[in-house]
Amino acid sequence: MENVSDTKDRIYKLSDQHQKDSLEFFRKLIKIQSENYGNGKGNEKDIANFVCDALRPLGLKGRFYEPAENRLSYVAQLEGSAISKSTNLALYSHLDTVPVGNLDDWTHPPFAAVISEGRLHGRGTADNKQGIASNISAIKYLVESGVELKGNVTLLLVADEENGGNLGLASVLKSGDVKPSYCCYTHNGIPEDELAPFFLGLGHRGLIWVKVSIKGKAAHSSRKEEGLNAIYLMSKFVQRIEELRVPVNPHHVVPGGITISVNMINGGKKNNVVADTCDAIIDCRHIPGFTSADLVGIVNDNLDRVRVETGNFTSEVTVISEAESTFVEQTEPIVSEVERVYREFNPKRIINKAGHKATSDSRWLLKSGIPTAFGLAAEGKNLHGPNESVNIEHFLESIKMQASLIINTVG
Ligand SMILES: [Zn+2]
Incomplete structure (x- = not known):
């Protein structure tokens, strides 16, 4: 042979x-x-x-x-x-x-x-x-x-x-x-x-895409104090995400830990109306063990922290896509x-x-x-x-x- x-x-x-x-x-x-x-x-x-x-x-x-x-x-x-x-x-x-x-x-x-x-x-x-x-x-x-x-x-x-x-x-x-x-x-x-x-x-790493929607209150922009500007609220939230470091133990194979990036934003309806809506898309890359429920928890926690600062507003968090x-x-x-x-x-x-x-x-x-x-x-x-x-x-x-x-x- x-x-x-x-x-x-x-x-x-x-x-x-x-x-x-x-x-x-x-x-x-x-x-x-x-x-x-x-x-x-x-x-x-x-x-x-x-x-x-x-x-x-x-x-x-x-x-x-x-x-x-x-x-x-x-x-x-x-x-x-x-x-x-x-x-x-x-x-x-x-x-x-x-x-x-x-x-x-x-x-x-x-x-x-x-x-x-x-x-x-x-x-x-x-x-x-x-x-x-x-x-x-x-x-x-x-x-x-x-x-x-x-x-x-x-x-x-x-x-x-x-x-x-x-x-x-x-x-x-x-x-x-x-x-x-x-x-x-x-x-x-x-x-x-x-x-x-x-x-x-x-x-x-895996990925999770999440849509965050914030609802404010529309008003004529000459009387902006009567409205609640969803873009301002979102910007406070985005700033928090930028500064966020998610503590995790390093994985023995998969590098990079947890990273969260706000990659798209869309807010407001008209030049002269206080923005009553603002949506953002978040891309999270993660290591084994991290789930979309973990991410939604982090996002909601940071929205709550913005509320403490600004007063109450409505928000919604939706998972669009995920990969393990x-x-x-x-x-x-x-x-x-x-x-x-x-x-x-x-x-x-x-x-x-x-x-x-x-x-x-x-x-x-x-x-x-x-x-x-x-x-x-x-x-x-x-x-x-x-x-x-x-x-x-x-x-x-x-x-x-x-x-x-x-x-x-x-x-
Ligand atoms: Zn490719």
Whole structure:
């Protein structure tokens, strides 16, 4: 029987021989627009069909999920020879991107997939089409090498990550027919700086969005003493939130504690009328254990403190949206498997095992009991901004890293 390192060498050799094909495939993904505008507005139909067409000839069995029109996710499985008792490794990447924003801010057109100075430029190059391209390329060279796997590999190529994942990964997992043993979330890992540590992500903070409405009393502004100005009341409340520090014990995985930011405000009706209403939207980022009830309690407490200062007024606090903070323990096998691959590629490089301050789709996996770690993918530059790009060498390295993970876990 061939030993593991010979098997890997054969796959790596194929990957090296076909670097141009891998890059060309990646470029095609960039040229297929899949912007997610939020509020259910997005379209992953073309890109989902494209990835399906790439995977079918390789012998993968796949299925589309379309919880809303044109919001397609594609899940494909490469079946191993010992399906019933063996491991099922999932690789995750998302099909949608954030919108391009102002085209004038881009040096290279965002959908032209321009190659310049060792980088591929365009919307989605880093977030997260490098993941799709490397997942599929790793599978392609593995299949072409003729390696027989024992376990299964599941590719989760999903819609709607950029707007919370309800029309993407959440709907896929809700179906109940995807149950990997664990998942590698191929969103980052190989940093831009050659000396920076490899990143191995273990979890992330959660978010809670709350709307605070204050009711005052309208009056002619020439007799403003007869009114109760809701904007003034809100400004006192906002000032309190700005100065607030929520005391919490640091979490052993998820960084950043509790932060609360007032991000939108809307008040008043007319130039010459004392404002009788003012609404504010609060974005709270939090660590495990903190709940929306905790946040509503903090908000109401601060509204009460404003009342002590100003006299009574009516207020309402509504939770608009929330996402849990979730994490994976370092003792989970997927963490050591990702670490093992990094060590194999660069034994000297430090590995930074940490949580993210921002939230992600990984919470859907972790909530479903699927241990998930981030890594083995190119990090890139300017995610969500103009001039997004990825280092091509890092992308090519990530293909081999993912192939190695597959062989180590299900080979
Ligand atoms: Zn993103």
